[in-house]
Amino acid sequence: MRNKQLKLILVSTPIGYLGSGKGGGVELTIISLVKGLISLGHKIILIAPKGSKIPFESELLEIKLIDGIDQPSWQHQKRTDPVLIPSNSVLPKLWETAIDLANHSDAVINFAYDWLPLWLTKTHEIKIFHLISMGAESLIMKEIISQISQLFPYQLAFHTKRQSEDYCLKTDPIIVGNGFDMENYSFNEKKNGPLGWAGRIAPEKGLEDAVRVAKDLGEKLLVWGLIEDKEYASKIENTFTKESIEWKGFLPTNEFQDQLGLCRALINTPKWNEAYGNVIVEAMACGVPVIAYDLGGPGELIEDGFNGFLVKPNDIEGLINATKSISEIKRKNCRDWFEKKATNKVFAQRVQNWLYKGLNKKYL
Ligand code: HBI
Numbered sequence: 455m456r457n458k459q460l461k462l463i464l465v466s467t468p469i470g471y472l473g474s475g476k477g478g479g480v481e482l483t484i485i486s487l488v489k490g491l492i493s494l495g496h497k498i499i500l501i502a503p504k505g506s507k508i509p510f511e512s513e514l515l516e517i518k519l520i521d522g523i524d525q526p527s528w529q530h531q532k533r534t535d536p537v538l539i540p541s542n543s544v545l546p547k548l549w550e551t552a553i554d555l556a557n558h559s560d561a562v563i564n565f566a567y568d569w570l571p572l573w574l575t576k577t578h579e580i581k582i583f584h585l586i587s588m589g590a591e592s593l594i595m596k597e598i599i600s601q602i603s604q605l606f607p608y609q610l611a612f613h614t615k616r617q618s619e620d621y622c623l624k625t626d627p628i629i630v631g632n633g634f635d636m637e638n639y640s641f642n643e644k645k646n647g648p649l650g651w652a653g654r655i656a657p658e659k660g661l662e663d664a665v666r667v668a669k670d671l672g673e674k675l676l677v678w679g680l681i682e683d684k685e686y687a688s689k690i691e692n693t694f695t696k697e698s699i700e701w702k703g704f705l706p707t708n709e710f711q712d713q714l715g716l717c718r719a720l721i722n723t724p725k726w727n728e729a730y731g732n733v734i735v736e737a738m739a740c741g742v743p744v745i746a747y748d749l750g751g752p753g754e755l756i757e758d759g760f761n762g763f764l765v766k767p768n769d770i771e772g773l774i775n776a777t778k779s780i781s782e783i784k785r786k787n788c789r790d791w792f793e794k795k796a797t798n799k800v801f802a803q804r805v806q807n808w809l810y811k812g813l814n815k816k817y818l
Pocket of ligand 1: 467468469476477478479480481525526527528529565566567568587588
């Protein structure tokens with residue numbers, strides 16, 4: 455099976471079209487992985503909500519756009535909520551298309567953090583592989599993921615070990631990390647720039663802690679990301695003076711990385727079990743060291759003292775002290791770490807190995 459060309463169907467997240475920013479990190483993951491798998495010679499059909507845009511073309515890539523109503527995000531629901539399927543829902547339509555096409559493909563890869571595609575794994579001889587994009591944000595999701603782990607353990611993969619520890623898995627978790635296109639990020643040597651923060655503006659991302667650091671240092675924090683929770687954003691604005699925060703908005707990667715590369719550090723303040731932390735890797739790709747709470751994916755990606763500093767969760771004093779010592783980190787270490795571990799090429803190779811192994815498995 456080594457380097458055999460795979461015919462793959464990739465099914466996107468149903469909470470917004472690719473490019474809307476509503477899918478959070480999983481949008482960048484999908485676009486990066488499509489490019490990486492194509493560079494390995496695999497054939498891709500990407501099924502995604504209408505409006506989705508992919509910033510490149512290839513004769514190995516076909517895109518099918520499906521119209522329908524977004525799935526409510528698990529971030530806006532309670533852990534104990536049931537699965538909701540709105541009328542004219544895009545989720546079942548994405549999967550009807552996938553099932554129609556599946557018997558001409560080797561495997562389907564699911565990126566949705568949703569119950570339906572996981573449940574379908576039990577009912578279809580087509581092999582559906584799931585890249586789980588979050589920690590256990592919903593009980594019914596935790597339940598179905600544990601069930602699939604019992605039945606098809608080789609068809610589940612996670613971004614980080616810490617993320618996988620949220621789930622009761624039958625076997626050791628398959629960890630594939632994440633990865634982004636090296637061509638999209640340029641290394642910036644500049645050492646004494648501003649402080650930055652990036653991510654979906656929502657409570658679980660803990661922006662207020664990073665603004666506190668900037669304020670205490672008498673600086674302005676540059677903030678990139680989609681303002682998903684307007685109330686939360688204005689609460690932060692009212693708590694701090696206007697001088698402490700500059701909203702830069704949700705920018706396309708090329709503009710984002712241009713501005714991010716000028717920062718002397720990125721501060722990352724997760725309040726939840728962040729599955730991976732794409733912005734951490736994007737910063738490192740630009741040579742920007744990261745100061746993060748030792749929680750979830752960021753706690754696994756940052757090598758304390760090498761490509762950034764780790765701080766006890768919610769320890770704002772710790773963030774401030776780390777910020778004062780950030781010039782000790784060689785910016786080149788960050789770029790080297792990215793090139794070795796988190797380009798979309800190495801990510802695609804890890805996913806390819808996952809698929810080859812899973813396709814070879816015959817379940818008793
Ligand atoms: N919620 N229902 C649902 N489905 C998803 O795919 C989903 C989500 N919430 C957030 C999310 N995906 C992404 O932001 C993850 O990358 C975190």
